[in-house]
Amino acid sequence: MLAENLRRARAERGLSLSELSRRSKIGKATLSQLEAGAGNPTIETVFSLSRALEVPISDLLDNERPNGLTVVRAADVEVLSGAAVDLRPLRGIESGDAIVEVYDQQVRTDSRQDSLGHVGTEHTIVQAGRLGVRVDGREVELGPGDYVGFDGLLPHSYTALDGPVRSVLLLQYRADQRLHSAKAGPACLAETP
Structure with a gap:
């Protein structure tokens, strides 16, 4: 889910990989891997992306909005x-x-x-x-x-x-x-x- 949301957020803001790399202080190669779904991001990476893109962390990690009874195991x-x-x-x-x-x-x-x-x-x-x-x-x-x-x-x-x-x-x-x-x-x- 991160790959799809990251690509979408970057596109909506009109940012190149280079610009997102500069703002987030994450290497272009790492960003490219994350957008391809090939990376395993740390907390630091996700928080840096949240800061650089100015979006909630959950918008990068998931799209589901549960309704009714919610149980999380x-x-x-x-x-x-x-x-x-x-x-x-x-x-x-x-x-x-x-x-x-x-x-x-x-x-x-x-x-x-x-x-x-x-x-x-x-x-x-x-x-x-x-x-x-x-x-x-x-x-x-x-x-x-x-x-x-x-x-x-x-x-x-x-x-x-x-x-x-x-x-x-x-x-x-x-x-x-x-x-x-x-x-x-x-x-x-x-x-x-």
Whole structure:
């Protein structure tokens, strides 16, 4: 699904592979492989593409919008892994002008997941363990039941402080940031510092 969605998003924005490579800091060869369906992207790659194309992550990974009763079995969901984090996409929820993606997030012991930033607002609720969160130079420590929220465009990182951390990650977007939105065109793709 990533290959099809990536090609479509790039075409809708009128971007060449070279321009997307420059904006995402991902090599042209890697982008070409991803568009051909031959790559296995990491969290870092998908978040970089989300940032460069200014679309929700779920728009790159899936098109299905489930209705009615939704059950997501852990064994049925492909895990998106990064340097320190494993994400399982659970559900995308649309309500009015807002979209919220729900992820099961696990941060591995003795590792840090860095992000240069991406579109949307990031919300994390710790379920188990102690999580170090750094956002734009500010650091906080969270325990079970604690919450943090911040602008996803800011550079940020997650660190498991003394063992693995289990948390719920919510990514919140505006509806006009959707890949399939009529409003999402070249004018929406402003460079962010």
